[in-house]
Amino acid sequence: MSMTVTHDILIVGGGGAGLRAAIAAAEHSAGLSIALVSKVYPMRSHTVSAEGGAAGVMREEDSLDQHARDTIFGSDFLADQDAVEALVQEAPRELIQLEHWGCPWSRDPDGRISVRAFGGMSVDRTLYASDKTGFHMLHSLFQTSLKYDNIVRYDECFVTSLLIDDGKVQGVAFVNLFSGRVQAIHAKVVIMCTGGCGRVFPFTTNAAIKTGDGMALAYRAGAPMKDMEFVQYHPTGLPGTGILITEASRGEGGWLCNKDGYRYLQDYGLGPPTETPVHRKMELGPRDILSRCFVQEDQKGRTFEGPHGSYVHLDLRHLGEKLIDQKLPFVRELTRNYVGIDPVVEPIPVRPVVHYMMGGIHTDIDAKTPLDGLYAAGEVACVSINGANRLGSNSLTECLVFGARAGRAAAEYALDQPAPATNPVEALASDEQRRLDAQFFRKEGGTENVADIREAMQQTMEEGAGIYRDEARMQQTCNDLRELRERFANIRIEDRNDIFNTERIGALELDYMLEVAEVIANSALLRRESRGSHTRTDHPERDDANFLKHSLAYRTETGPRIEYAPVSITRWQPEERKY
Amino acid sequence: MSERTVSLKVTRYRPGQDSTPTAQSYEVAYPDDWVVLDALNFIKDHVDGTLSFRWSCRMGVCGSCGMMVNGEPRLTCSAFLREFDSQEIRIEPLAHFPVIRDLVIDMSGFLDKLKSVSPWIIRDTEKDPSEGEYLQSPKQLDAYHPFTACINCLLCYSACPIFGLETDFIGPAALALAHRYNEDSRDQGSAARWNAINDHNGAWQCTFVGECSVVCPKSVDPAAAIQRLKVDTAKQWVRSVLLPWGQK
Amino acid sequence: MTRNRPDPSLLFHPRMPGNWWLRKRTYFLFIVREFTSVFIAAYLIVFLVQLYQLGNGPGAYQAFMGQFASPGWIGFHAVALAFAIYHSLTWFYTTSIVIPLRIGAMVAPRYVFTLLNVAVWLAVSAAILAIYLIW
Missing domain, CATH: 3.10.20.30 (Beta-grasp domain)
Structure with a gap:
């Protein structure tokens, strides 16, 4: 019985980048057959949780150069400037394309798409659909994707390996959740769009599905992981749950106050405090700096103490009910539903929370990875336009621009490939079934609880790879992760029913997370400087002489091997990053 | 605690x-x-x-x-x-x-229903993105915006006894989405959606229990959307009977 | 298009219990509304017969109307009237949903439109009653 099917292009992940890539490929050539494989139904993808907006130059007072400069400056000069230039140049077209596909962007009275202020941006350039931008983008893309008959979805299929033959990526093997069986799809080219891995940390805005699947898959297949040490903390998450309170709440004029009601950011060089928001100042500073300010304020004992750790106040009361309902309705809904606080009358408790991975699978400007036949786009990839710190509202744009680029480039690549004489992945699929049966599905014995190992991993990641880092703690985390890997070999899986077996999937996800966590910790250990989100107490200064370069992690049996690659610098020479 | x-x-x-x-x-x-x-x-x-x-x-x-x-x-x-x-x-x-x-x-049936109402912008002529956005006033946005909030959680289907009795009923969420696109000033596809909405399993299957709107966690109000779809499809039908030459 | 579906033979298909409409107030009210149609239809038939008798001359009509004085017929009319009112009110409410009442930029709460409907209904009824009494 053959379970193998063939498509021209296979996309793993049905979020913003994956759907955009699928549509781009479908429009490139109606003759191409495109498979979209996702472990969840596409509208469940984590793009759905993005709130604040998507950046692009839309107004006369703005310019592509300003957007590029803000992004590069925000990245602490680690972004590749050619990639940033491509991003800012193609952003307006992509955002308008999405408008044509039905995205309900918020509008000005004259009918044009509205823009709002965002952290680190020097002009209002963030387009938004109230404060559910990611939700509306995802549903618009998903609904639009339904009209293309050459996009074939494989919903609720969990990819377990890339199939490589003849030195090329030729498809994937996956567990079909509905049957529990391992299946394979042959494809001329694969695009990885699985998003990030926030769940390697205990406290994150990320959804449960953000377990670094695509990163681990590519890494295991031999692709290098770029700049994985750069982990973005978002300054405003709800304590306990980690639910994101959008940066747009500060873009619209919200204040961060310590327990004395004092806007503490003015003590950290971000002042002066003003009644109405000023670009790049105070609460509109970049995320890495604001998160560090919180930690310092906490060390001074000027934060509130709560059951889920210390916190400060995000005060929106002065914005008034009308503006909050009009521009931040989701913030009000979330705080009312989850912490019983109405931001119209009470400040919101917030603390920094793991939000985004600047690093990812190394790709070039056309989303191509060093592995022949593998492309990647979105948070899973590192082009890099985000360098050491991403500016808020650049990531949704990145999904669109580089998702589209990946779709087009993969389509070109697929059209150039000859049809295979025999299907090469058949045998590889049965090997994969045997491997998974032995290690997971039919594994006998085992004493370790998957959840215990996951919690231990998250704990050590927070301790060693958090906002402030140092050699000793990072080394400890690296050691802990090796030990956890050994414990993982002894996991216990009780569920023997093949249908919708989420215990197996949970174990496979932890397998991926352990892989990715190790890359983060080891890359961080070797970067002996402070840059963007990577802040070391033992190396507090940026060191351009030694570290103005990307780290590239390659997998070996004994752990990651870190190499370095130059940063592309076109028109903006590195300077001190001061706001 | x-x-x-x-x-x-x-x-x-x-x-x-x-x-x-x-x-x-x-x-x-x-x-x-x-x-x-x-x-x-x-x-x-x-x-x-x-x-x-x-x-x-x-x-x-x-x-x-x-x-x-x-x-x-x-x-x-x-x-x-x-x-x-x-x-x-x-x-x-x-x-x-x-x-x-x-x-x-099993929600695969819902995904088929979703597709059946053509939930995407349909236009007679497409404009290239380089020519800019379609202008849409805040008032035009408000006309359909509440119906964009559906997260496809399917609570409304579980609240609907009609769906319980007739599982082929397109149902609240998918019909609300059809209404959302019909009401969008950028869309010209209501005629293309007419068959699905006017079908035996479409809007007319609804007998207005109203529970879908009660349980909706996003205040979408699919019940209202469906009743308005009924009025729209009826108006379209009358027009096609009285003014057959006016139809495309 | 989705290629992946669960094996239908392994699915459990739930069935609605026969008393589902007793499980929730709204379901019960809904079923009552559906049920009112029976009485409204019955009343309509009676009304048509009444018109037919009117065509048969004053004698036949008076004889027919005479039967209405019996407790059974009075009961029937009372129930039919109650159900007709219930049905009408739910219809007025439905109309308020289908046609949102806009006052300037604001959409008025639904009960406003429902009450407006009821007011118009009462006014028309009063007018008919007045015409009848004056005649």
């Missing part, structure tokens, strides 16, 4: 093993700020790894975690345990849907 204990009576269905679902009880001690989903995850992680359910964002926007909680369709990520006075809380899969396993329902 104070802890209380509750007994969760959870529906189990193991395909291939069980012919009908059974109930299994789990005792869970919980702090004040736990939601039903937290309790289910606690069970999954520390008590019984074989329990299957869907969840992801835990912030009420991905639409994965809908279940029947004490007989009412709810998003379990926002159903706080402290809300329930009872010592026992019943957790069942969303009503009216085929069950794949435990609390996991």
Whole structure:
């Protein structure tokens, strides 16, 4: 019985980048057959949780150069400037394309798409659909994707390996959740769009599905992981749950106050405090700096103490009910539903929370990875336009621009490939079934609880790879992760029913997370400087002489091997990053 | 934080093993700020790894975690345990849907229905993005915006007895989406959606129980959307009869 | 298009219990509304017969009308009237949903439109009654 099917292009992940890539490929050539494989139904993808907006130059007072400069400056000069230039140049077209596909962007009275202020941006350039931008983008893309008959979805299929033959990526093997069986799809080219891995940390805005699947898959297949040490903390998450309170709440004029009601950011060089928001100042500073300010304020004992750790106040009361309902309705809904606080009358408790991975699978400007036949786009990839710190509202744009680029480039690549004489992945699929049966599905014995190992991993990641880092703690985390890997070999899986077996999937996800966590910790250990989100107490200064370069992690049996690659610098020479 | 204990009576269905679902009880001690989903995850992680359910964002926007909680369709990520006075809380899969396993329902039928209403912008002529956006006033946006908020959580289908009796009914969420596109000033596709909406399984199947709008966690009001669709399709029908030459 | 679906033979298909409409107040009210149609239809038939008798001359009509004085017929009319009112009110409410009442930029609460409907209904009824009495 053959379970193998063939498509021209296979996309793993049905979020913003994956759907955009699928549509781009479908429009490139109606003759191409495109498979979209996702472990969840596409509208469940984590793009759905993005709130604040998507950046692009839309107004006369703005310019592509300003957007590029803000992004590069925000990245602490680690972004590749050619990639940033491509991003800012193609952003307006992509955002308008999405408008044509039905995205309900918020509008000005004259009918044009509205823009709002965002952290680190020097002009209002963030387009938004109230404060559910990611939700509306995802549903618009998903609904639009339904009209293309050459996009074939494989919903609720969990990819377990890339199939490589003849030195090329030729498809994937996956567990079909509905049957529990391992299946394979042959494809001329694969695009990885699985998003990030926030769940390697205990406290994150990320959804449960953000377990670094695509990163681990590519890494295991031999692709290098770029700049994985750069982990973005978002300054405003709800304590306990980690639910994101959008940066747009500060873009619209919200204040961060310590327990004395004092806007503490003015003590950290971000002042002066003003009644109405000023670009790049105070609460509109970049995320890495604001998160560090919180930690310092906490060390001074000027934060509130709560059951889920210390916190400060995000005060929106002065914005008034009308503006909050009009521009931040989701913030009000979330705080009312989850912490019983109405931001119209009470400040919101917030603390920094793991939000985004600047690093990812190394790709070039056309989303191509060093592995022949593998492309990647979105948070899973590192082009890099985000360098050491991403500016808020650049990531949704990145999904669109580089998702589209990946779709087009993969389509070109697929059209150039000859049809295979025999299907090469058949045998590889049965090997994969045997491997998974032995290690997971039919594994006998085992004493370790998957959840215990996951919690231990998250704990050590927070301790060693958090906002402030140092050699000793990072080394400890690296050691802990090796030990956890050994414990993982002894996991216990009780569920023997093949249908919708989420215990197996949970174990496979932890397998991926352990892989990715190790890359983060080891890359961080070797970067002996402070840059963007990577802040070391033992190396507090940026060191351009030694570290103005990307780290590239390659997998070996004994752990990651870190190499370095130059940063592309076109028109903006590195300077001190001061706001 | 104070802890209380509750007994969760959870529906189990193991395909291939069980012919009908059974109930299994789990005792869970919980702090004040736990939601039903937290309790289910606690069970999954520390008590019984074989329990299957869907969840992801835990912030009420991905639409994965809908279940029947004490007989009412709810998003379990926002159903706080402290809300329930009872010592026992019943957790069942969303009503009216085929069950794949435990609390996991088969929603592939919904995806077919979604596609059947052509939920995308349909235009006679497309404008290239280089020519800029379609202008849309805030008032034009307001006309359809409430109907864009649907997260496809399917609670409305579980609240709808018509869907329970006639599972081919396109149903509240998909019809609300059809209305959303019909009302969008950028769209010119209402004629193309007419057949699906006017079909036996379309808007006319609805007898206006109204519960879909009551349970909607995003205040979409699909009941209103469907009644308006009925008026629109009726008007379109009258027009096609009286002015056949006016039809394209 | 989705290629992946669960094996239909392994699914459990739930069935609606026969008493589903007793499980929730709204379901019960909905079923009552559906049920009112029976009485409204019955009343309509009676009304048509009444018109037919009117065509048969004053004698036949008076004889027919005479039967209405019996308790059974009075009961029937009372129930039919109650159900007709119930049905009409739910219809007025439905109309308020289908046609949102806009006052400037604001959409008025639904009960406003429902009450407006009821007011118009009462006014028309009063007018008919007045015409009848004056005649």
